[in-house]
Amino acid sequence: MNVFGIGLPEMALIMVVALLIFGPKKLPEIGRSMGKAIRSFQDASKDFENEFKREAEQIETAVKTTAEIEPKQITPAPIAAENIAEHSATPEAESQAVATSEPS
Incomplete structure (x- = not known):
């Protein structure tokens, strides 16, 4: 029997010392309160x-459900048609637009 690293002979010695210190009337009460605390x-x-x-x-x-979301379900916000036209202009079209808008 090994409780908290204390063997049977050490446990018996502790019980004898406790009996001598507290007396036979207080020892059951102390044991009961220690048992409740444990x-x-x-x-x-x-x-x-x-x-x-x-x-x-x-x-x-939560991590599993987040990982299971398919990429199809996550869609970017729609881009306005004007923004697409502005950003998809070729360099030649841009130079023509600048040439027509500048007064000579």
């Missing part, structure tokens, strides 16, 4: 572990 600590650690796992699963599902 139980509450275990419950709190299980709650923390469950909450951590739940958050990790939510993040994982």
Whole structure:
């Protein structure tokens, strides 16, 4: 039996010292309160572990759903026809437009 790195002989020595210090009337009460404290600590650690796992699963599902979106579903905003005409003009057309708009 090895609890917290303490073997059976060490545990017996600790119990004898505790019995001598606290006495036989207080020892069961102290043991009960320590047992309750350890139980509450275990419950709190299980709650923390469950909450951590739940958050990790939510993040994982969010990442999976984001990765599963097909590229077809993401479309760029429509571009106005005037912007297309402005940006698709050839250099020759631009030089003609500049030549006609400048007074000679």
